[in-house]
Amino acid sequence: MHRSICLILIYFLFSQPLKADPDKRQDAHHYVQEGNNYLWRFLPLDAWEMYHRAMDIALEIHDEGLLADALFGIGQAVWYNGKFYDAVDTVKLSLKHFRHVGDKGGQGIALRILANIYDDMGDYDNAFKIITEALDYFEGGKNNQNYILSLVQMGNLYKNMGDYETAMAYYRKAEASWPYQDGGYPYRELYHRMGELYAVQGQIREARECYRKSLSGNIKGKIVRLKMGHTYLMEKKYDIAFKYYDSLYKEAKMLTDINIIIGSMLGLGKINLIRNNLPEALSMVEGSLALSSVRGARQNKRDAYELLSAIYEASGDSRKALEYHKQYLLVKDSVISEAFKRKLFSSKQEAEANKLKSQRNILIACVGAIMVLGLITLLATILRHRNEKLRLKQRAAELEMKALRAQMNPHFIFNCLSSINHFILNEEGDRASEYLTRFSKLIRTVLVNAGKTTITLEEELSMLRLYLNMEQLRFREVFEYSIEFEPGLHPSMIFVPSFILQPFCENAIWHGLLHKEGKGELRISFSMKKDVLICVIRDNGIGREKAAAFRSGAVEKGASFGNRLSAERLALFNGENGDASFVTEDIVNEKGEIAGTKVILKIHNKLVHD
Structure with a gap:
């Protein structure tokens, strides 16, 4: 309802164009830039305020391009603050205005960010569709950081689906397309995601080396430090992992960095469960679940339910352990279902891409088939009786x-x-x-x-x-x-x-x-x-x-x-x-x-x- 009212108001204002004030337009651009600066320093609430000022001016002077920039910034600030549903709606609204003014670059960036948000939510089906559309905008754009980041995002989706070989192929393609070792954001994001891929395959040394590369351009990067904590947890070095999670939890609370708070609370919950400090483990995981539930973060909800089941089982409360295990299975199944649908969608896209190629090759294949048909028929006749006897014997054993x-x-x-x-x-x-x-x-x-x-x-x-x-x-x-x-x-x-x-x-x-x-x-x-x-x-x-x-x-x-x-x-x-x-x-x-x-x-x- 709120969004519909906004759309009607925007349509009404833009249907009656007024002469734009250059000074106000300059002020709006300044607020957008200030919002970007706050966002890069991970101050989403301050960024949100700047973008809103820019949006107010854009509405006043009827500048739809500025409005698209402001809405896009607001969507990112809301995402950084862990409000995934609101972030999706706002970025979609900005995308609509980018398309209306013909801003191709803005459309591509908005699509890439939208795919990132869907990925964080565990909505892999939508994430895959959106990032595929984004890659169409940036395809062939060597050294274009949005093209690189779109490749990385596609690789991350394949990693989440469990197709590690394809994921690494996308990462290597991104690596080859961005040769600069400057520690810039595409460089940091690439090696952050590549580290995740190594970690999920149990290659801790390689994962940690990628994380170190990612941190080289931003030594305080919280998300990568969180993943470093995960590697030490995998190695059962609980004291080191605890230091990572605990410091991140305290930092994130000061900055209201909800995503890091959720991740660090889950990590602290695991360690406290291992140490048999069940009350503290329960407090951390319940807090993480509450934050994840209101923000639609299904992956985090899944992990929290699994941990809660383990905590209650360790405490001897079998009824609650079973209850949370059922919740874990429900959320897990929903995430897997989306991943499966995405896999089908991917297969369909590949089939369409290969259709023309197959048609070109079919004539050659038919000619070759005719040439070898006689030989195959002869060999089949010789082997038929021998193989049929063996096949029936094996089939009988299987049926029995x-x-x-x-x-x-x-x-x-x-x-x-x-x-x-x-x-x-x-x-x-x-x-x-x-x-x-x-x-x-x-x-x-x-x-x-x-x-x-x-x-x-x-x-x-x-x-x-x-x-x-x-x-x-x-x-x-x-x-x-x-x-x-x-x-x-x-x-x-x-x-x-x-x-x-x-x-x-x-x-x-x-x-x-x-x-x-x-x-x-x-x-x-x-x-x-x-x-x-x-x-x-x-x-x-x-x-x-x-x-x-x-x-x-x-x-x-x-x-x-x-x-x-x-x-x-x-x-x-x-x-x-x-x-x-x-x-x-x-x-x-x-x-x-x-x-x-x-x-x-x-x-x-x-x-x-x-």
Whole structure:
């Protein structure tokens, strides 16, 4: 409503042109320049005042070009003050007036700044569309700083989408187009963004070197110092990171630099959480969330929700931890959705650009295809029978594996739900809530991996730990467990059938450890012999013979079914190697007494991830 009134007022004033006063026009230009100076010194409130004075004069003398400059300045000042929605509206209004007076340079700069604001908001779809339009204005403009900055902004968007190779290509193009090592703003922004790209890939040394280049032209640059703090946090150098965040937080509060306040508060919240100073962590993150929410900064909201979930989980408040985790997922999904749409838009643009090229090449491709068609047909005939037999055999194995997983997953989830139901009926509500929180994490992991034939051993053990922690919580720590590896074995480089270990551990707990007097122990160890992973699952339970006496018919049937599924899955995974997939043995102590059960699994290592 407010903006509509302004537009009507502006239209009315400009529809009745008056003779401009040169002195007033000069005053307006002076105020715009003063606003720019304040903005460069990061004094957005003073800049806002100067730009408003310029806008008042522009309206009075009916100078639309001056009005566009003033509105553009106001939009930037509002953006610097962290008010993203207002900034978008104001810069869009300035863009309209730049276009009306035919100011191409003003249009391009306004588009670039608008893309920056959308990027800060996490609105990647709009950011991508706007910066693409800006590049059209500046394309081919060597040494043009707006062209350079537009390339950098496009690279940053690809970085946010996770396409690091394309992001670096844009940064290198910008670097080649701006050869001056003068520490000017394009130079500083380029190396700031390049440092971010290195940091997100874990290349801390390269990131820090880029940040140092960026700081060379502005040693007090707060945003780069904030990113330097992030690198020390990644290296777990918490004292150094704290100094960066704390000094920035104090500086930003004095200048009302909202964006830096939000970032430094998140950093301080992380460090206080790591140090187990939960009240201070909560205060910082809640403050950051409040500032992010009113300004539409979705990325910062996402990070704040994730931290709040971790803080409440650390404090034992599972209900709030789950609540904030749900909020985190909602915001995260919205950001990812926008990034995905932007990716589709990018693909469409590339397809349009390549369309004419494809049409030119299609005739040559057809001629070539005709020439090789005879040879391909001949080779296909020779190989058809051999490949068809192999393909059908492989497809049958895949379908059988999927069918087995389809039977196993409901069985696995049913057991988890039964555990939750038992816990809720027999324990207090807060512990039930904690159990439910852990189950939700487990079930999300199960759903992520459900469509995979194989997963890494690291991923498999992550799910297994979640399950074992749930059972420990339910049965009040009646057993403890450990997972051990022989030296040189790397779980992230070994692939196993998904959900293969949990049924064996479940059998050990339910049929061995729960009937034992005293503390139960579950030991899981891994070793590698040639290309075969050996997993040994040991328990100090009552043994197979006594366990059989406790089982009811239904339970025994379910356990047998689970073992048969596991055996078939391992056999399919291992292929025709001749070795038994797993064996079960009793553990006998020095006195010849049964002291537990041992299951030995043999899993042939496969380097190809499904």
